[in-house]
Amino acid sequence: MPKQAAVSVHDPLILLARQAVNCFIREAEIVAVPDPLPVEQREPYGIYVSLIKAGKLRGCVGHVRPKQSSLAKEVIYTAIAAAVNDPRFSPVMIDELEQLSYVVDVVEHLALLKNIDAHDPNIAGLRVVRGRNQGVVLPNASGITTFEQQRQLAYQRAQLTLDTPATLERFQVRRIIELSGNYQLTVS
Structure with missing residues (x-):
């Protein structure tokens, strides 16, 4: 059954991805997993995080199977990897942060x-x-x-x-x- 894209301004996974990238690029730190962890973010899932700048792909990293213990932790580490470890792109710079949009694909x-x-x-x-x-x-x-x-x-x-x-x-x-x-x- 096809899934429609959820277009959101304030989705918790989008906000978490943005927060993770901003914290890592600005402060070289990994943001903490939310506590308490929302129920829908506790189970592990494979995910892909895509960074979009000016309508073009700026980075995309992910896995079909989870590598972390929870969806929230997966979003944090995958978003950072999309920003700094996609071999097709140079690492995201601090002056680009406000220009980025995020796409989170939860694998099902x-x-x-x-x-x-x-x-x-x-x-x-x-x-x-x-x-x-x-x-x-x-x-x-x-x-x-x-x-x-x-x-x-x-x-x-x-x-x-x-x-x-x-x-x-x-x-x-x-x-x-x-x-x-x-x-x-x-x-x-």
């Missing part, structure tokens, strides 16, 4: 891809895995309109040739977009 329903014909890249993401190699393409990625395009990009990101046998997994995301006028509906 990760499962083996069983029916390629029913796979819609606008609704479902794709993960290609072979050993330690993996490539992920989020749903509704910019320029991706077919399963084959999504598969090719996932294989490329996994550094695999298209004829290499690999496990294909599909997933959906609950996309939360900061309403600022400075975002894009698709991510890369």
Whole structure:
């Protein structure tokens, strides 16, 4: 079932991502996990955090499976990584902070891809895995309109040739977009 993007100004996950990046860039510190932790942020989830500047991707990092003990902690560490560890971009500078908008994708329903014909890249993401190699393409990625395009990009990101046998997994995301006028509906 497709999930619609929640466009929000004050979503707690967006606010937490922004706070984490601002604190890390301005003070070189990691913001504390909220206490008490809201119930909806206690369970671990895989997430992706995208930073958008002037309508263009400025950083995106994440994992389909959680690496931290809670969603809140995952948002903090993933947002910081998107700001300073995306190898496609230089680290975010302090003078850029006010220009950034945030997108948080909470990964849901990760499962083996069983029916390629029913796979819609606008609704479902794709993960290609072979050993330690993996490539992920989020749903509704910019320029991706077919399963084959999504598969090719996932294989490329996994550094695999298209004829290499690999496990294909599909997933959906609950996309939360900061309403600022400075975002894009698709991510890369």
